[in-house]
Amino acid sequence: MSNIAKVTLKRDIKRRVLLGHPWIYDNEIERIDGDYINGSIVDVYTFAGQFLGRGYINTNSKITVRILTRKPVDINREFIKNRFDEALRNRFNTVCENAYRVVFSEVDGLPGLIVDKFDKYLSVQFNTLGINMLKHQIIDVLIEIFNPAGIFEHTEGSVLEKEGLEEKVEWIYGTGPELIPFEVDGIKFLADTKGQKTGAFLDQRENVRKLMEFAKDKICLDCFSYTGNFGMHLLKSGAKHVTFVDYSERAIEIAKEIANLNLFKDCDFVVVNAFDYLKSNYENSKLFDLIVLDPPSFAKSSSNRDAAFKGYKEINYRSMRILKSNGILATASCTQVISQNEFENTLVEAGIDAKVLLKLLYRGGQSIDYPQMYNILESMYLKFLIIQIVYVNTI
Ligand SMILES: C[S@@+](CC[C@H](N)C(=O)[O-])C[C@H]1O[C@@H](n2cnc3c(N)ncnc32)[C@H](O)[C@@H]1O
Numbered sequence: 001m002s003n004i005a006k007v008t009l010k011r012d013i014k015r016r017v018l019l020g021h022p023w024i025y026d027n028e029i030e031r032i033d034g035d036y037i038n039g040s041i042v043d044v045y046t047f048a049g050q051f052l053g054r055g056y057i058n059t060n061s062k063i064t065v066r067i068l069t070r071k072p073v074d075i076n077r078e079f080i081k082n083r084f085d086e087a088l089r090n091r092f093n094t095v096c097e098n099a100y101r102v103v104f105s106e107v108d109g110l111p112g113l114i115v116d117k118f119d120k121y122l123s124v125q126f127n128t129l130g131i132n133m134l135k136h137q138i139i140d141v142l143i144e145i146f147n148p149a150g151i152f153e154h155t156e157g158s159v160l161e162k163e164g165l166e167e168k169v170e171w172i173y174g175t176g177p178e179l180i181p182f183e184v185d186g187i188k189f190l191a192d193t194k195g196q197k198t199g200a201f202l203d204q205r206e207n208v209r210k211l212m213e214f215a216k217d218k219i220c221l222d223c224f225s226y227t228g229n230f231g232m233h234l235l236k237s238g239a240k241h242v243t244f245v246d247y248s249e250r251a252i253e254i255a256k257e258i259a260n261l262n263l264f265k266d267c268d269f270v271v272v273n274a275f276d277y278l279k280s281n282y283e284n285s286k287l288f289d290l291i292v293l294d295p296p297s298f299a300k301s302s303s304n305r306d307a308a309f310k311g312y313k314e315i316n317y318r319s320m321r322i323l324k325s326n327g328i329l330a331t332a333s334c335t336q337v338i339s340q341n342e343f344e345n346t347l348v349e350a351g352i353d354a355k356v357l358l359k360l361l362y363r364g365g366q367s368i369d370y371p372q373m374y375n376i377l378e379s380m381y382l383k384f385l386i387i388q389i390v391y392v393n394t395i
Helices: 077-089 092-096 129-133 135-146 159-163 205-212 229-236 249-261 274-283 302-321 340-354
Strands: 005-009 023-025 029-033 041-045 051-057 063-069 099-104 113-118 121-126 150-155 168-174 179-184 187-192 219-223 241-246 267-271 288-293 323-333 356-364 383-391
Touching: 005 051, 041 063, 051 129, 077 099, 077 135, 092 099, 099 179, 113 135, 113 179, 121 135, 129 135, 135 150, 135 168, 187 229, 187 249, 205 229, 205 323, 205 356, 205 383, 219 229, 219 274, 219 302, 229 241, 229 249, 229 288, 241 249, 241 274, 249 267, 274 302, 288 302, 302 323, 302 340, 323 356, 340 356, 340 383
Parallel strands: 005 041, 121 150, 219 241, 219 288, 241 267, 288 323
Antiparallel strands: 005 029, 023 063, 041 051, 051 063, 099 113, 113 121, 150 168, 179 187, 323 383, 356 383
16 A cells, blocks of 8 residues: 555554554544545554554544554455454354354454344444445455355444445345344344344343343343343243333334244233333332343443433332342443443442342353453443342341
8 A cells, every 4th residue: 555644643642542442533643644535544653653553534533543453554355354354263152153243343453344144144334434435345255254145234323424424224235134034042033124233132142141040930021122132032941921111113013023933922012111111110019020121322422421320220220129029130231431330339229229139140241242352441331230139128
């Protein structure tokens, strides 16, 4: 690659960057020399002129450069193929699964790219302009490695406008069904190409498996269920009944379809705001043996953390009040700007208000195909706990 524009960083370079974090913010840049267009490849240098890495630039984003490599190598098809090979090696046993995350953005050295595999189909997101510029080579490599029946692109969301990208929700290679069938733990699922993110959530794999151990004969509530990942697992492992709750009518319709596919009968489905549902059940004193809470992220940035704490406290408190004594609360947080400790402290506060004791049974995180790097804190987002609720007056 010749004539690559040169981005020189300010003198007081951040430790974060030196330690391998791939983002360069606009206020960390001293100057840019040479011609470039947004999305193109640039080289990053320290103030003293030392090469630091090669990545793509977008001056419309606060994250002006995302570094792809710390070596001065060509960003071409071979580079991308190597990144995929490395990502697959780092999936360990999950590559034997019928569905798994193939590439998880920065952590796999391909910032902005998400690839999920559902049986013989792939679902992809190109979330930045720079990674979108490499799309043809990426698709080419995906075809070589997986020979998929179809590749669906589901690129949407609020960041796209800033990146200068248009929403794209369509098959970009081959074709396939609107609802892609796949299997996890012997349960039939459907990834909804018109649904949320890549169509189905795979990040709770180990947590769901752990929770199955507590399901037998239990009356359960799968709250914020989406298409029913948790609840289907509970039914598979002998739950007496599962109520699925989500405010997305489409997600609940697909959950019903999934339950039918698996011949699960002991379930009902409610389209409602989960906050209202939990509150009204308290008023009606309906009691559950097991409740799952897997809400969406409650805060995208630190400025919304207080609202997020309030939300977590509310849903967990309400759940504690409608669980039987010794009942099981499986509670998750995917809000990246809230730490494990902060989440657990919020649960403790909810327990005090609900006048119950909390016994920790299991502490989990995101599945291994959603790798977590300590130097890229943004990659660590999922907290998951299985807690037993004990009424004070029962001990
Ligand atoms: C993280 S997803 C759940 C994923 C699911 N547990 C799984 O493993 O597939 C969060 C879900 O919460 C739903 N949701 C968001 N806010 C809600 C609310 N206030 N009431 C009910 N559902 C809500 C969304 O529609 C989405 O399906």
